Amino acid sequence: MINEALREINRGAAEIIDSERVEKLLKAYFEEGKNYTVKAGFDPTAPDLHLGHTVLLQKLATFQKYGGRVQFLIGSFTAMIGDPTGKSATRKVLTKEDIVKNIKSYTTQAFKILDADKTDIVYNNEWLDDLGAAGMLQLASNLTVARMLERDDFSKRYASQTPIAVSEFMYPLLQGYDSVYLKSDIEIGGTDQKFNLLMGRQLQKSYEIKKQQAVLMMPILEGLDGIQKMSKSLGNYIGVTDTPNDMFGKVLSISDDLMWRFYELLSTKTLDEIAALKVAVEDGSKHPKVVKEELALEITARFHTQEEASNAKIEFDKIHSKSQIPTDIPEFECDGDVWIAKALLDCNIEPSTSQARRDIKQGGVKIDQEKVTDDKLQLTTGEYLLQVGKRKFAKLKVK
RNA sequence: GGUGAGAUAGUCAAGUGGCCAACGACGGCGGACUGUAAAUCCGCUCCCUACGGGUUCAGAGGUUCGACUCCUCUUCUCACCA
Numbered sequence: 146m147i148n149e150a151l152r153e154i155n156r157g158a159a160e161i162i163d164s165e166r167v168e169k170l171l172k173a174y175f176e177e178g179k180n181y182t183v184k185a186g187f188d189p190t191a192p193d194l195h196l197g198h199t200v201l202l203q204k205l206a207t208f209q210k211y212g213g214r215v216q217f218l219i220g221s222f223t224a225m226i227g228d229p230t231g232k233s234a235t236r237k238v239l240t241k242e243d244i245v246k247n248i249k250s251y252t253t254q255a256f257k258i259l260d261a262d263k264t265d266i267v268y269n270n271e272w273l274d275d276l277g278a279a280g281m282l283q284l285a286s287n288l289t290v291a292r293m294l295e296r297d298d299f300s301k302r303y304a305s306q307t308p309i310a311v312s313e314f315m316y317p318l319l320q321g322y323d324s325v326y327l328k329s330d331i332e333i334g335g336t337d338q339k340f341n342l343l344m345g346r347q348l349q350k351s352y353e354i355k356k357q358q359a360v361l362m363m364p365i366l367e368g369l370d371g372i373q374k375m376s377k378s379l380g381n382y383i384g385v386t387d388t389p390n391d392m393f394g395k396v397l398s399i400s401d402d403l404m405w406r407f408y409e410l411l412s413t414k415t416l417d418e419i420a421a422l423k424v425a426v427e428d429g430s431k432h433p434k435v436v437k438e439e440l441a442l443e444i445t446a447r448f449h450t451q452e453e454a455s456n457a458k459i460e461f462d463k464i465h466s467k468s469q470i471p472t473d474i475p476e477f478e479c480d481g482d483v484w485i486a487k488a489l490l491d492c493n494i495e496p497s498t499s500q501a502r503r504d505i506k507q508g509g510v511k512i513d514q515e516k517v518t519d520d521k522l523q524l525t526t527g528e529y530l531l532q533v534g535k536r537k538f539a540k541l542k543v544k
Numbered sequence: 545g546g547u548g549a550g551a552u553a554g555u556c557a558a559g560u561g562g563c564c565a566a567c568g569a570c571g572g573c574g575g576a577c578u579g580u581a582a583a584u585c586c587g588c589u590c591c592c593u594a595c596g597g598g599u600u601c602a603g604a605g606g607u608u609c610g611a612c613u614c615c616u617c618u619u620c621u622c623a624c625c626a
Binding site: 394395397398399400401432433434435437438461465484486487495496497498499500502503504506507508509510520521523533534535536 | 573574575579580581582583587588589590591592593594
């Protein structure tokens with residue numbers, strides 16, 4: 146049982162520092178029913194989460210299953226400083242209203258994965274506001290500039306003469322101080338957070354907390370392309386607020402290799418179940434597409450409902466596997482006889498009449514499922530279903 | 545501040561007086577194929593009710609029968625020097 150728990154906790158983790166501590170905590174839970182705390186910090190700078198963020202949440206949920214109590218820390222104070230991680234420029238500061246709004250949307254999204262009864266939402270301004278100048282100085286005296294500059298991001302910026310605000314040095318310190326205040330037993334975060342996570346251990350030691358927190362780092366999830374990290378700016382993400390249809394379709398579009406990665410990091414299936422699926426695909430008893438659909442269903446259902454997920458699957462099959470017509474098609478109206486190319490342009494399924502004529506020539510345009518061959522065709526009064534390629538549809542009513 | 549190089553379609557990048565609506569690559573779009581929105585192959589890729597017309601190669605002028613290509617100025621970018 147305890148081994149099973151350890152396996153699930155280790156699952157997908159990039160690195161664990163002080164894994165003996167984790168083992169001890171688990172042992173105490175299984176043998177004496179003692180709980181422990183797992184801290185994870187969230188930066189309320191962007192309103193929407195994508196699947197990359199949920200990797201951490203998923204791991205927290207695993208801990209909750211095995212006696213962990215989650216300290217869901219909102220960086221309400223630190224959001225005003227700007228964490229330099231990953232960005233090589235000083236970040237802009239958010240207004241209070243933005244932060245409050247973001248927090249709200251964060252937590253509703255997070256509780257689709259986390260067990261609310263085993264989660265404490267904490268805001269770090271609660272104790273950081275009171276830290277005061279004296280406390281701040283004391284905190285800062287624990288670290289030297291040389292040690293700060295060890296951080297990869299800082300050293301790069303320093304070397305390339307990109308400005309580093311002194312306040313940015315405070316960020317890792319404050320994040321570390323959060324762990325001191327909360328007396329966290331374990332902290333988890335992405336690999337890009339390593340420096341900050343270790344700071345928690347360092348400061349806990351300085352502030353004479355007997356046991357330093359263990360640190361568990363999760364890898365950064367790849368995006369749909371399977372190469373770059375999942376991020377909004379790269380456009381290769383699956384947002385947790387994506388519509389069921391989008392979500393389902395996006396998961397199905399990933400490569401077979403990436404599918405296993407998603408299984409490992411995002412599925413709630415156990416490692417044994419996943420291993421079984423892998424074997425089944427390899428020996429041909431299961432089709433990889435079926436396995437991928439299972440994954441897509443699971444993920445879609447988590448953020449929507451079971452029913453919406455199944456509908457998304459039906460819709461997907463309709464359009465892609467059987468090349469039928471989707472359910473929702475935008476409708477348009479126009480007067481008199483219309484030239485087909487102009488009609489396609491007006492329905493926003495072609496960018497120009499030139500492009501429309503090209504597509505007609507190549508046999509890519511259909512009216513009511515019939516291929517159009519005449520690029521001079523005039524549409525007379527009636528209703529038409531226009532289609533360009535496999536995916537662009539419009540209904541047009543000619544009066 | 546000085547000197548030199550450069551600015552070409554969504555992006556990168558050829559083109560040094562007519563053969564240029566402009567090579568090529570990527571992207572995008574169609575088609576075939578596929579379990580897939582992947583991979584692969586084929587075609588298309590400025591606009592216009594079009595075997596023709598219009599507007600493009602940083603901007604403004606000029607030379608020329610004719611300019612993306614030559615000249616002048618302007619704006620911006622980069623490199624080296626100070």
